[in-house]
Amino acid sequence: MTPALQLEILDLRHFSAASLRSLLEAEARVWSERLEWDYRASANLLLQYLDSRVLPGYVAIEGGRISGYVFCVYEDHKAVIGDVFAVPPHNSDATATEVENRLLENLIELLQNSPGVDRIESQLLLHPHGLHIGVFRSAGFETSKRLFLRLSVRDKTGPRIVRKLPDDLVMRPWKDEDFNPAAHLISTAYEGHLDSHINDQYRSVAGSLRFLHNIVRFPGCGFFDPAASRVLVRPGSHELAGVLLCSRVREDVAHITQLCVARPYQGRGCGRILIDACVDDIRRREFRALTLTVTEGNEGAVSLYRHAGFVEMHSFDAVLWERKK
Missing domain, CATH: 3.40.630.30 (Gcn5-related N-acetyltransferase (GNAT))
Structure with a gap:
């Protein structure tokens, strides 16, 4: 019997840059392979924000291991979901996409229940069209296909x-x-x-x-x-x-x-x-x-x-x- 996906979803601000470095290195490899993009400078900038402990978002923990993260930034009345990324869980047949969906669901719920947020935008460039569309549409989002x-x-x-x-x-x-x-x-x-x-x-x-x-x-x-x-x-x-x-x-x-x-x-x-x-x-x-x-x-x-x-x-x-x- 396939074990169920057991995840803890925790506040991103509780985690240091060092604890997410290997995950960001894995993400950088995907950016390079999929889009010919050297993501290291963006990852280093993100690591600086992580060490300041002010970046809103969540981390997925599976079996004591960080398997994914999501973050957003606020601009006045608006929140922008900047990125979501996960690696496949060790102790389940679940996919990285399922972990990412769980992270997105938690962040979207937080933002939609935040009184000062009237608008949420996101362009998840790394992720193929349709991959997370079910999560967004079920939460009432409009979607537009973009081409690279x-x-x-x-x-x-x-x-x-x-x-x-x-x-x-x-x-x-x-x-x-x-x-x-x-x-x-x-x-x-x-x-x-x-x-x-x-x-x-x-x-x-x-x-x-x-x-x-x-x-x-x-x-x-x-x-x-x-x-x-x-x-x-x-x-x-x-x-x-x-x-x-x-x-x-x-x-x-x-x-x-x-x-x-x-x-x-x-x-x-x-x-x-x-x-x-x-x-x-x-x-x-x-x-x-x-x-x-x-x-x-x-x-x-x-x-x-x-x-x-x-x-x-x-x-x-x-x-x-x-x-x-």
Whole structure:
């Protein structure tokens, strides 16, 4: 008879970084194998938060051994489930997914019963589409499928078409003074967009600015690569008409963290020009791949990326819950 899964679910804040290090090392191997992503910098940042004992979440204990963890962060009225990961239990035929589901159920119950939390978001990039969808849907979450796309930078098939920018735009590398103009661009371009429903940071300049600082200043999405990042500007103006931000997620793999074009310039080839400039830069530096994520329902963006040569390598879920007023 298969032994039942016996888990203790305990507060993450009771555990030190050292006690979770081996689990995070196991997770880093999955990030590397599945997404070509060096997760060590993100894991080290997480370990720092663990040692401060302030990160909300849970740990799963099975047979005296840590077998999984989940954590979240709070942003005003919102909670973001940052990650969940588990390894298969030793004393049961249960799967790692079952442990992860148990952790998610506990965290979701906590958050939905927290009076100050009116919204819960999560994008569990590592986990395949549908893997945890039952837990989220049973708790009243909306779900959206997102795609992880990859372009082999070293595959150069014949001469590339040189595309011309609109006459009133110039392209240049990213500068530190672009934070505020980029935040205005993102909040305007994403108004009413599916992605601003999934991620409410896009709905305001302040939220977009917080998003930009997270991807430029911190290693959660790799190390920001200013050389491969580009903006489109109107000469004589501080306003941006487009932005592409790129990070290095592995020594030879780059990841587009944001691509946004102002609405008056959409459909005029600006997005493709930004992608081509990024590819040219990382190819010169002998990168082998460029990746990005996109919501499947964002059909225009999916079409752009497929025409640029990106292919689907993985899919995952974005989930959202809002408290009924």
